[in-house]
Amino acid sequence: MDILDRWPDRISPEPNSGCWLWDGAYGSTGYGQTPTVRENHTRKAHRYSWICSNGPIPAGLDVLHKCDNPACVNPAHLEIGTHTKNMRDARARRVFKPIKSHGEQHYKAIATLEQIKKIRSYSGKQPHGFWARLARSMNLSPHVIYDVHRGRSWRRD
8 A cells, every 4th residue: 555545644745855744743853753553652654654665674674764854754765774874874974963972062961061170179078058059059950960079970071
């Protein structure tokens, strides 16, 4: 069965690129999500599109986008390949940008290097409530302060 027969109200063809844009729900990574027969379970829409158009996905392989558009479900824009191939292609096309894994440049960093140095400058026992007051003054969580001071985070800097 053709994917357009299954999802006529969930696909918007984009005339310039040829992409078929998913109009349903999306996951946090930008890929379309479609419910499956099992309750409380979703499948990536582009993978489902491949299965409907070409059959099962071979074990150990992924469905890759040739168009670099995670919202696209056009089977003509999809291919089977390894995760390694996908990462190499993305780097070659400058789609994938590896993140710095530590310091202020890390995507989850909420403290600055200056704040880290200040937190680490305190040694020994501090008066009751000191760390909570320091956290408020820096607009950080007491847990962040604790983890930095104890060396559980920002270990490299």
